[in-house]
Amino acid sequence: MGRNATTPMARAPEIPRPGAGILRVMAWLVILGLIYAYGWRVTQIDIGELVSKAHLITPLLRDLVRPDVLERRPRLELADAGIGLEGTPPPAPELARTRGLVTVTPAATQIGETVVISGEGFTPERPVALIWKDQAGSLAQVAEATTDATGRFQTTVAVPDVIGTAHHIIARVTLEGTTLGPSNALRLVGFRMVETVFLALMGTTLAVLFAVPLSFLGAKNLMARGPIGTSVYFVVRTVFNIARSIEPLILATVFAVWVGIGPFAGVLALGIHSIASLGKLYSEQIESIDPGPIEAITATGASMLQVVRYAVVPQIVPPFIAFTIYRWDINVRMSTVIGFVGGGGIGFLLMQYINLLQWKQAATAVWAITLVVAAMDYASAVVREKVV
Amino acid sequence: MPGAAVRIEHLTKTYPDGTRALKDVSFSVQPGEFLIIIGLSGSGKSTLMRCINRLIEPTSGKVYIDDVDVTALPPDGLRRMRRSIGMIFQQFNLVKRSPVLTNVLAGRLGYVPPSWSLYNFWPRDLREQGLRHLMTVGIPEKAYTRADQLSGGQQQRVGIARALMQDPRLILADEPVASLDPATSHSILQYVEQLNRNEGITVMCSLHFLSLARRYGTRLIALKAGEIVFEGLPADIDERRFKEVFGEEAVEVEIR
Numbered sequence: 176m177g178r179n180a181t182t183p184m185a186r187a188p189e190i191p192r193p194g195a196g197i198l199r200v201m202a203w204l205v206i207l208g209l210i211y212a213y214g215w216r217v218t219q220i221d222i223g224e225l226v227s228k229a230h231l232i233t234p235l236l237r238d239l240v241r242p243d244v245l246e247r248r249p250r251l252e253l254a255d256a257g258i259g260l261e262g263t264p265p266p267a268p269e270l271a272r273t274r275g276l277v278t279v280t281p282a283a284t285q286i287g288e289t290v291v292i293s294g295e296g297f298t299p300e301r302p303v304a305l306i307w308k309d310q311a312g313s314l315a316q317v318a319e320a321t322t323d324a325t326g327r328f329q330t331t332v333a334v335p336d337v338i339g340t341a342h343h344i345i346a347r348v349t350l351e352g353t354t355l356g357p358s359n360a361l362r363l364v365g366f367r368m369v370e371t372v373f374l375a376l377m378g379t380t381l382a383v384l385f386a387v388p389l390s391f392l393g394a395k396n397l398m399a400r401g402p403i404g405t406s407v408y409f410v411v412r413t414v415f416n417i418a419r420s421i422e423p424l425i426l427a428t429v430f431a432v433w434v435g436i437g438p439f440a441g442v443l444a445l446g447i448h449s450i451a452s453l454g455k456l457y458s459e460q461i462e463s464i465d466p467g468p469i470e471a472i473t474a475t476g477a478s479m480l481q482v483v484r485y486a487v488v489p490q491i492v493p494p495f496i497a498f499t500i501y502r503w504d505i506n507v508r509m510s511t512v513i514g515f516v517g518g519g520g521i522g523f524l525l526m527q528y529i530n531l532l533q534w535k536q537a538a539t540a541v542w543a544i545t546l547v548v549a550a551m552d553y554a555s556a557v558v559r560e561k562v563v
Numbered sequence: 564m565p566g567a568a569v570r571i572e573h574l575t576k577t578y579p580d581g582t583r584a585l586k587d588v589s590f591s592v593q594p595g596e597f598l599i600i601i602g603l604s605g606s607g608k609s610t611l612m613r614c615i616n617r618l619i620e621p622t623s624g625k626v627y628i629d630d631v632d633v634t635a636l637p638p639d640g641l642r643r644m645r646r647s648i649g650m651i652f653q654q655f656n657l658v659k660r661s662p663v664l665t666n667v668l669a670g671r672l673g674y675v676p677p678s679w680s681l682y683n684f685w686p687r688d689l690r691e692q693g694l695r696h697l698m699t700v701g702i703p704e705k706a707y708t709r710a711d712q713l714s715g716g717q718q719q720r721v722g723i724a725r726a727l728m729q730d731p732r733l734i735l736a737d738e739p740v741a742s743l744d745p746a747t748s749h750s751i752l753q754y755v756e757q758l759n760r761n762e763g764i765t766v767m768c769s770l771h772f773l774s775l776a777r778r779y780g781t782r783l784i785a786l787k788a789g790e791i792v793f794e795g796l797p798a799d800i801d802e803r804r805f806k807e808v809f810g811e812e813a814v815e816v817e818i819r
Contacts, residue, residue, distance in 0.1 A: 467656035471722075474616055475729055476646030476673025481680050485669050489660045 235534050242538035246358040252297055252348040255308070258290070259283040263340040270345070274298070275326070277346045286334050293329040297322045297348045304347045305332060310339025322348065360536040363524060364543045371520035372547065374438045374513075375506035378445030383499055385450045389415075390457030397461065412458075418451035423509055424516055431517030441518030445506045456498045457491075464490045497559040504555040511544050566594040566765030567628050567647070567732040569615065574624035576610050576789075584610040586789040587624070592767060592782075597759045599780030599797060600769040603809060607789040608769040612737045615767070616648045617641060628733065646673030649726025649764075651755075653738035655718040659711035663702075663721050666710050667693040670728030696724040700754055716747035723754055734758065736768035740775070752779050773800060 256277040257266035265282035275297035279290050292305060305318040317335065320328040332344070357365075389411055391397060398408035427444035434440050468486040477485065514522020521540055528537035569592040576585040584607045592598050602608050613619035615626055617633060626633040633644055649670070657666045668685050671693075679685070685693075697703045700720035705713060710721060719739060726734055736755060740748035752768075756779055759766045770776050776783055777797040785793035785800070785808040793804055800808075 465656075465659070467652065467654050468658045470618055471650065471652060471656035471725070472658075472669055472672065474618055474645060474648070474650040474735075475670050475725070476642040476644070477669070477680075478642065478672075478677055480677060481672045484681055484683075485661075485665075485672065486658060489658045493660060 235537070238534035239538045239541065241535065242542050243358050243360040243533075243535040244539060245355055245361070247353040247355055250350040250352055250354050252350065253345060254294065254297075255343045255345040256292075257282065258334070258342045258344060260285060260334070260337070260340045260342065266341040266343070269343055275346065275348065277344065279344055284334055286336055289331050289333050291329065291331055292318070292344055292346070293327065294322070294346050295325075295327045297326045297328070297346070298350055299324050299326045301348050301350055303328050304349070305330065306345040306347060307332075307335060307337070308343040308345055309337045310341050314345075317344075358539075360528075360533075360539045364521065364536075364539050367521040367524045367540075368543050368547055370438055371510050371514070371522070372507055372551075374441045374510045374518070374520050375445060375503055377442045378510070379449055379499060379503040379506050381442065381446035382449030382453050382502070385446075386453040386457055387495070389450070389454045390461060393454055393458035394461035395458075396464075411454075415451045415454045415458075418447055419455065421448070423448040423513060427513045427518040428516045436517035436519070436523075438519030441510055441513045441520055444513055444518055445510060449502050449506060453498060453502055457495060460491055460494045460498070493562045497563050500555045500558050500562075504551045507551050508548050511548070565732070566596075566759075566763045568592065568594050568630075569733065569765065569767070570625075570627040570630075571615075572625040572627070574611070574614055574626065575622050576607075576614060576619065577622045584789050585614065585621075585624075588786075588789070588791055589624075590784060590791060590794060592765060594765055595759070595763045597756065597766045597768070597779060597781045599776040599783045600767065600786060601771070601773065601776055601783065601808065602769070602786035606786040608786055609737050610789075611786070612650075612735045612767065612769060615735060616645050616650065642673055646729055647732045649729050649731030649734040651719070651722045651726055651734065651736040651739045653741045655715070655722045655742075657710040657718055657721055657725075659709070661710060662707050663697070663710055663713070664690065664693050664706040666721050667696060667706075667724045667728055670725035673729065693724070693728060696727040697721075699727065700724050715743050716751065719743065719747075719751050720754065723751070723758075727758070731764055733765045733767070736766065738769050738771065741771055748775065755779075773797075773805065776800075 252274050253270050254273070254275045254277045255268045255270045256279045257268060258279055259265040259282060262283065265279070268277075275294050277292065277294045279292050281290065284290055294303065297303070299322050301322050303320040303322060304316050305320065307315050307317045309315075315335070318330050318332050320330040322328045328346075392407050393411035393415060395408060398404040423444045426447055427440055430440035430443040431437075434443065464487065468490070469482055472482045472486040510518065510520050511522045511525070514520040514524070515526050517523070521544060525537060525540040525544070528534075528540060571591065572589050574585050574588045575583075577583050588607075588611065600608050600611065610619055614621045615628075615633070617626075617636075621634060624634070628644065628648075631644065633641070636644055658669070661669075665683070668689060671685075671689055672680055675685075675689070694703055694706055697706055697720075700723050702713075702717055702720055705717060705721075710718060713721065722739075734755065739755070740751050743751060752775060755766055755768065758764050768779070777800075780797040783793070783795060783797040783800065784791055785804075787808055792808055793800065
């Protein structure tokens with residue numbers, strides 16, 4: 176390059192005045208400077224706060240590495256027996272029998288009467304709590320006892336002033352030592368996580384049901400053949416674009432008002448958003464199918480249906496499946512956030528933990544989200560690899 | 564079964580945008596001939612091929628195959644006619660995501676009950692026949708490979724096997740070697756030539772290269788702007804005729 180690169184010209188181009196370009200660049204720089212100065216002020220950026228207020232976030236960070244996953248519980252032996260009031264026969268025991276046996280005499284009695292509660296077959300010399308469970312299921316401790324050297328106990332209880340006729344008395348024997356098991360938070364997180372994955376699945380399925388037929392109406396190569404088809408195409412594409420531009424978060428707030436806070440609002444929000452995004456992807460796939468195989472299969476004397484089965488389906492079904500799995504994956508990620516605005520699932524639980532400053536439990540939820548999203552991401556990548 | 568006889572009378576095709584792709588074309592092909600059609604891109608070769616099996620509906624004129632008027636056939640009759648006409652394409656037109664054998668068997672779709680094909684069910688004898696045709700074109704080991712894993716030449720062989728699956732009496736080859744290198748071009752055309760010689764299948768094949776036309780054709784038609792400008796033996800095309808067909812600035816390129 177350099178001087179030799181100049182090509183001969185009929186007329187020399189006008190040379191701009193020296194300095195004019197530099198002035199323009201300077202002007203742009205000043206404008207950019209003003210824009211960013213205003214942006215800095217308006218977003219209240221203050222780097223110093225990152226350091227000076229670090230102590231506010233340390234509990235969260237500290238608890239993030241020790242989430243509430245396992246907990247020690249007392250080891251228990253439980254048994255129950257039914258009590259019938261006001262002439263009703265006593266109901267059958269509810270708990271699966273583990274070790275001991277409880278009997279109440281008399282089992283059919285009245286409020287204010289005294290009953291004898293005796294147990295046998297429990298671990299010897301351990302404290303026993305006797306808990307009254309009324310017909311509505313509420314629990315109240317009514318007596319204490321201790322098992323003797325043979326594993327028996329006996330005590331008397333005055334029937335409390337309860338409502339209903341079918342009641343139970345539960346003997347809870349506390350043993351030595353503790354057991355390690357999943358914590359309450361872990362169980363709850365697990366349950367909500369399953370809810371979240373299914374929320375995403377239902378939302379995606381809902382979207383597929385609508386997106387597949389709509390995508391054919393939104394494919395230019397099929398529709399743009401006459402004035403009616405073209406207008407249908409434009410309407411469908413416009414609806415896709417509008418629905419896609421509404422954030423699922425906003426949709427979820429709207430549906431939470433409509434159908435109430437819970438996973439169903441999340442399903443609807445994700446569903447509506449996914450109809451639009453899947454519909455657009457499907458339509459583009461239909462638009463990009465290769466007409467060659469259709470021509471070739473038609474030329475063999477195949478019927479219309481056979482042409483669709485052999486030339487069209489193999490071209491669109493695998494990508495459709497891949498897009499759908501990818502969308503499900505995105506929806507699992509999105510449904511965690513949707514929960515924050517009332518869409519149910521793990522996000523709702525996480526928000527509750529954060530509002531109650533239960534950082535360890537919040538950490539459990541955060542870890543669960545991270546693991547499940549990563550696993551879904553990996554699984555969907557593997558499946559898509561196989562399908563396409 | 565002997566090859567089909569083709570007779571084309573006053574065939575004209577005008578596209579909706581006003582392009583006149585074929586202007587009153589008439590010629591006939593005898594059973595067992597290897598007819599070459601040459602011409603520039605846009606001269607109407609592909610339109611002519613597709614008017615014969617009505618992948619493109621002609622505007623006017625008649626196409627007879629063994630004295631049956633193809634242009635007058637009802638949809639059912641047309642499908643029965645199409646199944647005896649194999650077609651080979653420049654871009655191979657295989658279903659890329661399907662295995663090779665499925666692509667070959669698809670050639671039989673016109674013969675089997677529609678309900679079978681919806682479940683992709685093919686009886687053993689048809690599958691064996693498909694494998695035999697793959698053996699004919701020299702790639703039996705690729706039967707269960709996905710079509711898009713094959714090279715261009717191999718894909719065109721699958722295209723030939725698919726056409727063979729139709730038990731064709733006529734093969735329409737639309738620029739079958741235009742996407743292939745010279746050596747592969749010869750091997751593909753040799754397979755077609757074998758079918759023409761051994762089975763007596765009538766072949767109509769459009770080509771770009773005169774050298775290939777001279778080597779394989781028994782007769783030649785040259786198209787220019789939708790009209791026949793030459794009809795005769797491939798050897799009869801001399802320098803003057805060549806310039807007439809391909810324009811003053813054209814230079815003949817040899818493929819050996």
